[in-house]
Amino acid sequence: MAEKKSLLLRLSPKMWEEISRMAEEDFRSVNGQIEYIIQQAINKRRSSSKSNSDKAGEGK
Template identity: 50%
Template sequence: MAKKKSFPLRIDPALYEIIERWAQEEFRSVNAHIEFLLREAARQAGRLKKEKKKEND
């Protein structure tokens, strides 16, 4: 697994609360949920290369 890039993120407190509740409903951390949402947006925009499936999947 590649090392993840960390950086500070400034976000509106009301939006953070929405994401925090949403993450809890999906059983994810806020950080993992933000990454999930960004990855989905990039995929839907056609900017994310398709990930190769592992042989064991």
């Protein structure tokens, strides 16, 4: 497995509590939950970018 990068992240107490609650519901660590949320956002952006480029190609 590739070595992971470290990151210092500052969160509001409210956001920490929400992420902590989500992590507990999903049986993940808080760190694992944050990684999961970021990965979902990356995947959503990739699919959104792909569909936007597909739509742009339709006009030709």
